[in-house]
Amino acid sequence: MKDRYNSGKLLLELFMIALGLLFLVPLYLVFINAFKRYDEILTSASSLPELFQLSNFVTVWQEMKFPTVFANSLIITVLSVLGILLFSSAAAYQLVRRPGKMSNIIFLGILSAMVIPFQTMMIPLLMVAKDFKMINNLPGIITMYWGFGIPLALFLYHGFIKGVPVELEEAATMDGSSVFGVYFRILLPLLTPITVTIAILHSLWIWNDFLLPYIVLNSKAVQTIPLASYIYFGEYMNQWHLALAAMTLAVIPIVVFFLLMQRYIIQGITAGAVKG
Amino acid sequence: MTQTKTKKLLIYFTFVSPAVLLFALIIMLPFVRAIIFSFQDWDGISTDIKWVGWSNYTTIFHDSAYMKSFWFTLKYVAVSTLLVNVIGFALAIVLNMKLKTKNVLRTVYFMPHVIGTLIIGFIWQFIISQVFPQIAEWTGWHIFEVNWLSYPSYAFWALILVNVWYSAGYFMVIYIAALQGISTELLEAAQIDGVNRWQRMWHIILPLVRNAITICLFLAITSGFKVFDLNLALTKGGPFGSTESLALHIYQDAFANNNYTLASTKAIIFFIVLGAITLIQVFAMKRKEVEM
Numbered sequence: 001m002k003d004r005y006n007s008g009k010l011l012l013e014l015f016m017i018a019l020g021l022l023f024l025v026p027l028y029l030v031f032i033n034a035f036k037r038y039d040e041i042l043t044s045a046s047s048l049p050e051l052f053q054l055s056n057f058v059t060v061w062q063e064m065k066f067p068t069v070f071a072n073s074l075i076i077t078v079l080s081v082l083g084i085l086l087f088s089s090a091a092a093y094q095l096v097r098r099p100g101k102m103s104n105i106i107f108l109g110i111l112s113a114m115v116i117p118f119q120t121m122m123i124p125l126l127m128v129a130k131d132f133k134m135i136n137n138l139p140g141i142i143t144m145y146w147g148f149g150i151p152l153a154l155f156l157y158h159g160f161i162k163g164v165p166v167e168l169e170e171a172a173t174m175d176g177s178s179v180f181g182v183y184f185r186i187l188l189p190l191l192t193p194i195t196v197t198i199a200i201l202h203s204l205w206i207w208n209d210f211l212l213p214y215i216v217l218n219s220k221a222v223q224t225i226p227l228a229s230y231i232y233f234g235e236y237m238n239q240w241h242l243a244l245a246a247m248t249l250a251v252i253p254i255v256v257f258f259l260l261m262q263r264y265i266i267q268g269i270t271a272g273a274v275k276g
Numbered sequence: 277m278t279q280t281k282t283k284k285l286l287i288y289f290t291f292v293s294p295a296v297l298l299f300a301l302i303i304m305l306p307f308v309r310a311i312i313f314s315f316q317d318w319d320g321i322s323t324d325i326k327w328v329g330w331s332n333y334t335t336i337f338h339d340s341a342y343m344k345s346f347w348f349t350l351k352y353v354a355v356s357t358l359l360v361n362v363i364g365f366a367l368a369i370v371l372n373m374k375l376k377t378k379n380v381l382r383t384v385y386f387m388p389h390v391i392g393t394l395i396i397g398f399i400w401q402f403i404i405s406q407v408f409p410q411i412a413e414w415t416g417w418h419i420f421e422v423n424w425l426s427y428p429s430y431a432f433w434a435l436i437l438v439n440v441w442y443s444a445g446y447f448m449v450i451y452i453a454a455l456q457g458i459s460t461e462l463l464e465a466a467q468i469d470g471v472n473r474w475q476r477m478w479h480i481i482l483p484l485v486r487n488a489i490t491i492c493l494f495l496a497i498t499s500g501f502k503v504f505d506l507n508l509a510l511t512k513g514g515p516f517g518s519t520e521s522l523a524l525h526i527y528q529d530a531f532a533n534n535n536y537t538l539a540s541t542k543a544i545i546f547f548i549v550l551g552a553i554t555l556i557q558v559f560a561m562k563r564k565e566v567e568m
Contacts, residue, residue, distance in 0.1 A: 005374060013375045020384040023441065026403050027387075033402075045406045091295035094288050106296060113303045115551050117502050119526045120543040123536050124309035128301065147302020150295050179287050208392030210505045215531070226394045230509070233398055240402060247402075250395050258390040262383060265390070269446065270453040 027251070034244040041240045056245035060232070063242075066249055068221065069228040075138060076224060077206045080145035081199050084153045087146060088198075089191060092157035093183055097166070107158060114151045118211065126215055136219050144216070145206055153198045156272065160194040161187070197268040200261060207254060225250050313540035320536045332541035341517060342542055345525035351432070352521065353500035356439045360496050361489070363440060364447025371448065372455045382452070386445035393442065397509020400438045401425070428518035431511050435503075435519060438510060443499075447492050454488030455481070490561040494554055501550050522546050 033041050034056055035049040060066065095103045125144070126135075134140025168190075169182045177185070188195075210226040217223055223231070229250045236242045258265060314333070317326045336342050367385055371378045388396065404424050412420035424430040458481065466480055482489075504523040507513065513520030513528070520528075526546065530539035 005376075009373065009375060012370060012373070013377060016370055016375065016381050017377060020381050023384055023388070026399055026441070029403060029407055030399050041406065044410075046410055087294045087298060090291040094291040098284075098288055106292060110295065110299050113299065113307075115498075115554065116303065116307055116547055117523070117543070117550055119502070119504075119523050120310055120547040121303060121306035122527075123530045123540055123543070124306040124313060125302070127309070128306055132301075143298070144302050147298040150299055151303075154295060179291075183291075204390060208390075208394075210392065210394040211527075226392050226505075229398070230394055233509075240406060243398065244402065247395055247398055251391055254390050254392070255387065258387065259383075266382075266386070266449055269449050 030244050030247050030251070033240065034248040036241055038239065038241045041244070056241045057249065060242055060245040060249060064228050064232050064246055064249070065220070066228075069223050069225050070253070072138065072222055073207060073224045076142055076145070077203055079138075079142045080149065080206050081202045083142065083146040084149035084202055085195055085199060088150050088153035089157050089188065089195070090183065091150075092154050092161050093187055095154075096158060096161040097169075107154070110151050110154055114155070118148075122211075122215065129216060135216050136222060138222055141213065141216050141222075144212060148212075149202050149206075152272070153202065156194055156198055157191065160191060164190055194271070196264050197271045200265050200268040201272045203257075204254075204265070225253075310540045310543060313537045314544045316537050318537050320534050328537075332538055333545075335538065336542055336545065339538075339542075341520070342525060342529075344517060345513075345520045345522050348432075348519060349501060349503075349522040352435065352503065353497055356436055356443075356500050357493060357496040359436065359440050360443040360447050361492050363444045364492065365451050367444060367448040368451030368455055372452055382445075382448070384445075385448055388442045389446045391442075393505040394509045396438060396442050397506045400434070400441075401510055404434055425511055426515050428515055431515060431519045435506065435510060438506060439500075439503075442506070443496070447496070450488055450492055450495075451485065454485040458484050486561065486564065490558060493561070494558055497554055497557060498550065501546075501553075 029045065032048055033045055035052045035054070036056075037053075040050065091106075095107050129135050129140060129144070132140075134143060164187070169186055172182050172186050173179075208226060209224075210230065213224045213227040214230070217227060229246055232246050233243050315327060315329060317328045317332070371382050371385075375381070391399075408420045408424065411417070422430060424434040463476065463480065466476055471480070502523050503521045504527065507519065507521045507524050511519045513524050522542075523546075526539050526542050529535045529542065533539075
């Protein structure tokens with residue numbers, strides 16, 4: 001196929017760049033207005049600020065308790081993802097290597113949960129969570145993310161492990177390695193590519209998740225960034241200068257993460273999409 | 277011999293049971309209780325839980341707010357599924373060509389997707405309520421003069437617009453991966469045979485990316501049905517409940533009105549409808565896929 005760069009391509013390229021700029025405009029507007037005074041936003045939301053002042057950010061940083069909510073989001077995301085990776089890779093390992101009726105039932109049973117919308121189990125979940133003292137604390141919500149994250153992670157690991165030749169594991173067993181040794185020293189290193197994919201997909205989801213924290217985390221000390229933004233935004237509904245500074249603070253960590261991990265995120269999305 | 281068998285079983289359960297227990301506690305137990313709730317009547321407080329048989333199921337069909345949110349959700353899913361796929365595919369086709377800025381542009385189009393939908397909703401509330409009036413001032417275009425969030429038909433399109441902005445890049449990424457799987461020899465051979473651009477698209481490219489189309493439709497339908505954060509942050513279901521999604525409606529019914537059992541029934545119906553639609557979609561499309 002002739003795929004030369006000609007004037008048609010140039011026009012198309014210019015159009016795509018213009019569209020790309022239009023795509024970024026909302027983020028740009030949020031960013032520049034976060035530095036303005038309230039009245040300045042109302043009179044000229046599209047112009048650059050007269051003075052890039054940081055006072056909105058200082059106010060929001062303190063009132064939203066940004067360091068605390070950032071730490072909560074980070075702890076919840078990291079521990080949830082680590083648990084999801086560990087539990088689902090361990091289960092997938094035995095389900096693949098010990099096939100049989102039991103393994104099939106477990107695998108298909110967990111898999112079928114992927115079609116249940118969260119809203120369907122949300123109401124009783126809250127009651128189960130109350131019974132097990134999982135409301136309003138980080139271990140509680142992390143345990144819930146483990147549960148909700150396992151189906152997709154198990155599915156992805158299951159497919160990947162099936163493609164890993166069993167010979168290496170057998171050789172290690174011959175050499176006297178225990179099942180745990182095989183799992184930690186042989187299998188887990190081989191699983192790195194799919195582990196990265198699963199870690200990234202689940203990190204994005206958990207970091208941005210709102211509804212679960214909204215129903216199980218009420219006290220201020222355990223709130224996450226999306227939840228704290230929602231509450232803050234509700235209190236300062238029309239105080240756009242503060243709301244926009246809060247949004248900017250909320251967006252920066254995840255955009256930085258994306259720009260650093262871009263390649264893996266795109267790969268992860270592509271690999272994760274195959275679950276359909 | 278039996279000892280090794282016991283040992284193997286023990287190892288098996290050590291590895292498998294954490295996942296199974298978590299699944300049972302967090303997903304299965306609440307799901308089963310939701311089904312049981314849907315046949316009960318309970319205010320969430322009293323110790324007296326009544327069995328009511330199918331009456332919740334018949335009640336909800338006369339619940340006009342529920343039916344309204346159902347109808348809104350179906351419309352939202354239909355329009356947004358179509359648009360995010362068509363636009364995502366178009367972006368993928370163009371950014372699969374040899375453009376100089378294609379890598380930067382892929383990043384730009386995908387970027388909104390990493391931001392949480394709740395924040396996205398607030399960002400656009402700002403754009404629509406504060407920036408649109410200014411655009412109207414410069415351009416004089418009537419469409420930007422009205423506040424989109426205070427008229428039902430405009431609010432619907434505001435949600436669609438934001439969802440397209442948020443999702444198009446995501447679908448683009450999946451379609452690009454599919455397009456890269458098509459062998460260039462095949463396309464070259466077709467070109468030598470004198471196949472024109474549209475024939476190439478309809479008879480070669482589209483059939484070969486059918487697998488990706490199946491996946492993307494599935495993803496768009498399921499995520500569309502579950503829309504909650506965006507809906508809450510952008511319109512709160514308003515004006516006049518005209519944009520209340522099913523997920524938002526169920527949430528409000530359960531936690532604002534304390535209708536646990538009725539809301540559970542609505543959620544079970546939600547699950548059945550979503551399951552049926554996605555099953556039909558995937559099954560119907562899988563049958564026609566081309567294996568290469």
